[in-house]
Amino acid sequence: MKIIHCPLNGPRNAQEFVHGGEVVAMPDPHRSSDAEWASFVFLENNVAGVVREWWCHVPTAYWFIAERDTVRDEFIRTYDASELFRERVEFTRPAAPKGDAPNGQGA
Amino acid sequence: MAFGLIKYGLSPSYPGKRFLSRQPELKSSYDVVIIGGGGHGLACAYYLAKNHGVKNVAVLEKGYIGGGNTGRNTAIIRSNYLTPEGVAFYDESVRLFQGLSEDLDFNILYTERGHFTLAHTDAAMRTSRWRAEVNKHLGVNSEVVDREDLRKLVPCMNLSEDVRHPVLGALYHPPGSIARHDAVAWGYAGRAAELGVEIHQGTEVTGLEIEGGRITGVVTNRGHVGCGKAMQAVAGLSGVMAAKAGFKLPIRTVPLQACVSMPLKPFLDPIIVSGSLHIYISQGSRGELVMGGSTDPYPRYQTRSTLDFMEGLMAHILELFPFLADVPVLRQWAGMTDMTPDFSPVMGETPVKNYYIDSGWGTWGFKATPVCGKRMAETIATARVPELLQPFRLSRFEEYHLVGEKGAASVGH
Numbered sequence: 243m244k245i246i247h248c249p250l251n252g253p254r255n256a257q258e259f260v261h262g263g264e265v266v267a268m269p270d271p272h273r274s275s276d277a278e279w280a281s282f283v284f285l286e287n288n289v290a291g292v293v294r295e296w297w298c299h300v301p302t303a304y305w306f307i308a309e310r311d312t313v314r315d316e317f318i319r320t321y322d323a324s325e326l327f328r329e330r331v332e333f334t335r336p337a338a339p340k341g342d343a344p345n346g347q348g349a
Numbered sequence: 350m351a352f353g354l355i356k357y358g359l360s361p362s363y364p365g366k367r368f369l370s371r372q373p374e375l376k377s378s379y380d381v382v383i384i385g386g387g388g389h390g391l392a393c394a395y396y397l398a399k400n401h402g403v404k405n406v407a408v409l410e411k412g413y414i415g416g417g418n419t420g421r422n423t424a425i426i427r428s429n430y431l432t433p434e435g436v437a438f439y440d441e442s443v444r445l446f447q448g449l450s451e452d453l454d455f456n457i458l459y460t461e462r463g464h465f466t467l468a469h470t471d472a473a474m475r476t477s478r479w480r481a482e483v484n485k486h487l488g489v490n491s492e493v494v495d496r497e498d499l500r501k502l503v504p505c506m507n508l509s510e511d512v513r514h515p516v517l518g519a520l521y522h523p524p525g526s527i528a529r530h531d532a533v534a535w536g537y538a539g540r541a542a543e544l545g546v547e548i549h550q551g552t553e554v555t556g557l558e559i560e561g562g563r564i565t566g567v568v569t570n571r572g573h574v575g576c577g578k579a580m581q582a583v584a585g586l587s588g589v590m591a592a593k594a595g596f597k598l599p600i601r602t603v604p605l606q607a608c609v610s611m612p613l614k615p616f617l618d619p620i621i622v623s624g625s626l627h628i629y630i631s632q633g634s635r636g637e638l639v640m641g642g643s644t645d646p647y648p649r650y651q652t653r654s655t656l657d658f659m660e661g662l663m664a665h666i667l668e669l670f671p672f673l674a675d676v677p678v679l680r681q682w683a684g685m686t687d688m689t690p691d692f693s694p695v696m697g698e699t700p701v702k703n704y705y706i707d708s709g710w711g712t713w714g715f716k717a718t719p720v721c722g723k724r725m726a727e728t729i730a731t732a733r734v735p736e737l738l739q740p741f742r743l744s745r746f747e748e749y750h751l752v753g754e755k756g757a758a759s760v761g762h
Contacts, residue, residue, distance in 0.1 A: 261647035280747040285597040288588030
């Protein structure tokens with residue numbers, strides 16, 4: 243059984259974790275084009291080597307970040323997401339300046 | 350055959366022709382370079398030469414032909430998918446497979462076994478009916494059977510209600526088949542080589558040459574090769590090759606494991622699959638039970654076997670076939686699959702002109718070998734993507750026009 247070091251719970255069995263995909267910057271959902279958004283949602287870097295990913299310890303619903311080698315199948319480092327994300331992400335739609343309707347989608 | 354065996358068994362020289370002639374030196378350029386000498390790449394080369402007269406073709410393979418995922422799948426062939434696009438595509442493949450031994454003059458040991466997708470829940474029964482209706486509408490032979498039918502059709506299977514996931518019924522697909530997967534690669538390679546295609550093994554493509562958004566050549570460990578057109582058919586490493594071409598794919602590389610038991614006397618004629626339990630099992634022509642499951646839980650570029658997989662798989666297999674408990678497993682292995690978000694392949698044109706892609710082969714690649722080879726050859730030769738491949742274009746993702754194929758092997762219902 244593979245052991246993953248959870249920053250919150252210590253070393254735990256790999257079966258307790260789920261993989262959440264690569265850490266990538268989210269484009270502004272209100273201003274990105276359809277193609278940019280599709281790229282964010284669907285396209286993968288799928289790197290053969292060291293990647294930075296979201297992982298979740300399911301029993302405690304705790305999301306954290308892992309640096310992992312996808313060729314050697316080794317976890318290099320795991321740490322709390324606060325190391326990378328220091329500001330709250332706001333999802334409320336900002337008031338658009340007059341005449342600016344991104345993507346023609348309207349409100 | 351038998352006489353020849355005795356005659357030449359005693360003779361110091363064997364006059365039989367070599368399957369592939371000696372590997373030639375790389376030419377400075379080819380009309381078409383195919384990256385990847387698995388079933389798909391070799392099939393494409395064969396159909397380019399045979400159907401379109403394009404014979405100045407090189408297949409570049411970094412290892413040996415059919416040594417990647419072509420030889421690592423569980424060799425199941427079927428067309429009972431869920432989406433009309435998928436059913437039409439895989440149906441053409443099954444039809445090509447049926448005549449392939451004759452077409453290639455090489456026995457691929459194609460045997461029609463019948464294919465059962467078990468349903469353990471009402472939701473799975475509903476999906477079975479849905480798939481059966483889509484299949485019938487497109488002329489594919491599929492029907493829903495209940496537990497009483499299964500008792501007659503698969504007498505060796507445990508249909509007791511006294512298990513964790515009792516079987517309610519199944520989607521029965523009589524044309525479901527198995528074949529020798531490496532024979533498919535060798536058959537295509539042999540015939541393609543006879544038609545003038547060059548097959549270069551031990552030739553790794555390390556870079557692509559792109560000028561003005563158009564492919565002009567590839568860099569290999571044996572030097573530079575110019576090309577008019579190129580296609581990558583390197584499922585498992587599609588993302589790595591696409592990165593060399595400068596674009597991203599909607600693909601994660603995830604290992605898929607399988608195993609075989611020791612050979613047993615024939616007792617299991619049909620192929621048994623359960624999407625809910627994530628298992629498939631069939632008895633190959635050597636008597637070995639070929640067993641597989643779902644993809645590994647996270648992406649990796651690695652083909653290591655795990656105990657987790659074996660434990661999970663066997664827990665479910667033994668529920669269906671309890672008498673296999675004492676049968677030893679002979680081999681376990683893994684392949685690297687191209688998993689797409691919609692469980693459909695990615696084929697056709699790319700952002701690079703004259704550079705074509707054949708990728709996104711998750712758990713459904715082997716069964717698509719002939720149709721993909723034939724239709725990709727058509728795409729390359731005519732520079733026009735046939736209607737059959739249109740739904741699987743790379744650009745479907747930025748158009749938000751996915752092909753949600755829930756009939757794929759790794760999908761529960």
